[in-house]
Amino acid sequence: MSQSDIWSGTVDAKLESGRATGFKVKKGDVITIIASGWVERGSGRAYGPQGDESLVGSYKPAGLVYPDGLVGALLMKIGDDYLTPINNGVFRWTVPTDGELTFLINDLAGDYGNNSGSFNVSVEKKTLTTEPTADVLKYGDKVRFLNGYANWNGGYLSVYDSSKEVGAKYDVVSVLSPEKEGPIDTWLVGSATGKPDGDRVRSGDTIRLLNLYGDGPGYSDKNGGGYLDTNNHANSPELYNVSTAEKANRGVEKTGHKTLDWVVMYGAVGSQIYIGDPISLRNEYNNSQGGYLDTCNHFAGRKTIGYHVYTNRSPNRAGVGTGSWKVLRAITSGPTAR
Secondary structure (H helix, E strand, O other): EEEEEEEEEEEOOOOOOOOEEEEOOOOEEEEEEEEEEEEEEOEEEEEEEOOOOHHHOOOOOOEEEOOOOOOOOOEEEOOOOOOEEEEOOOEEOOOOOOOOOEEEEEEOOOOOOOOOOEEEEEEEEEEOOOOOOOOOOOOOOEEEEEOOOOHHHOOOOEEEEEOOOOOOEEEEEEEOHHHHHOOOOOOEEEEEOOOOOOEEEEEEHHHHHEEOOOOOOOOOOOOOOEEEEEEEEEOHHHHHHHEOHHHHHHOHHOOOOOOOOOOOOOOOOOOOOOOOOOEEEOOOHHOOOOOOEEEEEEOOOOOOOOOOOOEEOOHHHHHHHOOOOOEEEEOOOOOOOO
């Protein structure tokens, strides 16, 4: 059971101190936030609550209110100390501390006066009186990833045929009918930072995804389909090609790079990821500049059709969902069963 409260209002881009809401939350409350609108920093381009994505990897001015966030992104403060990016919003986020909600724009201190526009923000709070029953994502889970293109008709992230990239194992595509091919679309979620199986996966965590295609009874680096990896430059508009690889060939111990590492992103950093949530996956190659997992262009294989998979500089290329991936439970119960 839960009790619900609602707040809505606008956040003016000129307000350096932010928009105080008078809306108070307590640790353990569950909130959903939806943000929209456009702002402009100085005489630059207009952008939404996610911030100015055109500046990713090229512009990180010193003195930002939230140094690790994009310029112009929507931020939320809880009380006096807790600050986190909200971007386009969060869904069923568990509040980590007590305090009043304040929303503001990520900009340089003293440099808010030339901003224009505003974001519209709505908040719904549910104070739980019983434990939540939502299905959370945990390390060690077997999952599938459904791409958001064309209203979630972008296909399931899958391996397909041997890759021609040096050090790679299989090509990676999205396929519309993966059940015809065995568990090519089933991925084991592991931690790149040593978190144990059973721990909850949270936004901002660095994960590794092992494809479970193969015949071995215990899925491992050698008898599975390999780890999701970036390998070599892609043609425009994409950034890098995506394939799978074994740790021995492409792991950081071998190459010195983090091409097998992906940061899972959905809502505020630290929020739990639930089955059904539409996440983004950012590759950690080249100091987190490996791009976001993305579909682009049709793929037609021998037995199935779908889309090619690459990375892109933006998690929302063209605004049509190609960089969104819905986390779903796998339907496999063994090495080849579905």
